[in-house]
Amino acid sequence: MIDRPYVTLSCAVSLDGYLDDASPNRLLLSNPADFDRVDAVRARHDAILVGATTIRSDDPRLLIRSESRRAARVARGLPVDPTKITITGSGELDPGAAFFAAGDADKIIYATSPAATELGRTALPASVVDLGDRIDLDRLLRDLVERGIGRLLVEGGGMILTEFLARRCYDELQLAIAPIVVGDDRAPRFIRAGIGPINDHVRLAEVRRLGDIAVLRYETPTALDQSLARILAPTRALLLDFDGPVTPLLAEGRDGRIADRMRQVLAEHGVDPPAELRTTVDPLRILRWATPQHLGPDAAAAVELACIQGEVEAAQLAPLTAGAAQLLTTCQAAELPVIIVSNNSAPAIAVFLDRHGLADRVTGVIARLPGRPDLMKPDPDPIRRALVRLGRPATEGLLIGDSVTDVEVAMITGVPVIGYARPGRRPGLDLAGADVIIDDLEPLTNALTTRGSTAG
Ligand SMILES: NC(=O)c1ccc[n+]([C@@H]2O[C@H](COP(=O)([O-])OP(=O)(O)OC[C@H]3O[C@@H](n4cnc5c(N)ncnc54)[C@H](OP(=O)(O)O)[C@@H]3O)[C@@H](O)[C@H]2O)c1
Structure with missing residues (x-):
């Protein structure tokens, strides 16, 4: 039975394991390619969670940037942006913060009782959930399931990530490592003290290079099965x-042989393909170009026939x-x-x-x-x-x-x-x-x- 969302932990760190430096300005630890990767990760989650300190210090918008990813969510009947979630014990949240002001996503604040009472008086555009004297992650995650959140992305900061790691409430960990050294004990660490080993919980599933950034993806042994069970649930x-x-x-050179045959037919019809199609091994690329509008009906039909014959021969092998x-x-x-x-x-x-x-x-x-x-x-x-x-x-x-x-x-x-x-x-x-x-x-x-x- 699924009693918590699929949880992905994600952050960018310096070589010495810091999430930021100690200055008031946010330290950029990602490059454009990594921001785009994170944008894709956000788009496949139902909600994004950050700690209240991150809201106060970074003022993140927590929106999906790519228009095509936003459109794809709408095509699936999902909200354009994931739900925004934060946790607070102090209740110190500025109603003008981008967390509240940017975009139309639903917002949820999980708070301890005194903070929840205080926040209730401020008419913030968010649902405030009172979790009692202390915030119990299991309770929070169960509440998210009841709200239909199937996939939760936790983006930091260090206190929040440490809590999820310590409670082992995660399926996947994505870590972007920047070639930057912070070297200042006052800066926030990715993992705070007191966490035991995690190598019995996760395995390294992927290493990706994005310019100077190394992205490591760890997952639990059950992460893929969890993801497949979730995606298959509505499948008919x-x-x-x-x-x-x-x-x-079209492996083992079969694609190139078909492409050559199609080019031969073009030559027989006195057609010189554009430069980018003279060397391609992709027959479907040639076919997309070889329309009756470009070539006339006879040459187009002959090129298509060559493609079909080549595909049939490939299917026999x-x-x-x-x-x-x-x-x-x-x-x-x-x-x-x-x-x-x-x-x-x-x-x-x-x-x-x-x-x-x-x-x-x-x-x-x-x-x-x-x-x-x-x-x-x-x-x-x-x-x-x-x-x-x-x-x-x-x-x-x-x-x-x-x-x-x-x-x-x-x-x-x-x-x-x-x-x-x-x-x-x-x-x-x-x-x-x-x-x-x-x-x-x-x-x-x-x-x-x-x-x-x-x-x-
Ligand atoms: N590099 C990255 O990818 C990345 C990502 C995110 C953040 N950051 C950086 O991380 C830093 C912030 O990290 P942080 O560790 O200081 O703070 P944080 O994890 O963002 O937030 C901690 C705050 O969350 C609330 N909270 C967390 N657990 C709670 C619990 N169990 N009960 C009640 N409240 C709870 C408390 O808010 P209250 O204080 O309101 O009680 C606590 O002070 C910033 O410098 C930011 O730039 C970096």
Whole structure:
């Protein structure tokens, strides 16, 4: 049973473990790329919590900056910005602080009794929750669950982060380390004294370099299962990308061979492609450009035919992605419809599914429409057609894809999305907004099996 939100702890620290220096001005420990990363993290949480001292010293707005991330939240029926939360024992909060004044997000203040009484008199634009003599994190987190907060981001400062670490109330810890030394004992530390070891609670899950900043992501052994259970709870159908999650269709140079063949057809029609398409190995990039408007109907049809023939040949050679057959079998057993939603051609997908005896395990295939490369993902058309066929709203679908294009189309259409990260692809999927990222299909299959056995 889920009795607290999924909790992510996040902060930026100096090399010597400080969150700030001791001066009245805030010390910047992130660069633009890291701010963008944090913006993506904020966008996938329901609420952001900071301590009252952070509000007083930094005056943070706690809003999502990217317009596309804001729009994606709206497409899902979520508030534009996450709920803002703070904790106070003193009640010293300025009504003019950006926490209250910036944006339209809901605000919640968790306070001890005297502070709550005081705050109640000040008519702040926030819900004030009285937690008694002392603030018990378990109680606070239970209250958040009752308010529908499924994912909580804790952004600091040091006292708050230390409390969550000490109580082991977290699933994930994201630490950006800046090449800055503060060297001043008066400055706030990331972790205050008195915390025991955490290496029996978390493991290092990812290391990312953003210019001079190193981002470390730690997670508990159950973090991924927790995330998958949450994202699968409303799922009534899978929308499965083909090239990647089902088969590495265009791997091992198959993509480049198709692209070469398409360029050959262009040459036969006396067409010289633009510079950026002369060396690309991506056949779909050429196809997007090779429209009847650009080339005339005959040349466009010939280029498309070359692409289809190349894809069919690839489908006759390509292996199954590890775990794909088990995933489809599990969905069938769980009576969870699966629609393949792909930018590849229908004949190639049909050949592949027949070859591997999987045709009966998918409910339908939405492939690239002949003559309409403009309607490939990230155009919303294929996803919308899949949802119409299923008779389900976007929030009951779940897209599984391996490209930024898949995540982008999910953001536009409001469909939750799992990024299937091939090596090196995780940061792109993360920044694009994937709700959960998996490196292989097995944890997803296991989560579907668990869900099936506990349903009803
Ligand atoms: N680098 C980063 O990523 C980052 C992120 C955030 C903050 N910061 C820095 O961190 C510094 C602030 O950190 P901090 O450790 O001093 O403070 P903090 O954690 O932001 O806030 C501590 C305050 O929260 C309230 N509080 C916390 N636990 C409580 C409990 N159990 N019961 C009642 N009240 C509770 C109290 O507020 P009252 O005092 O009102 O009672 C307490 O003084 C700032 O310099 C800021 O710039 C850095």
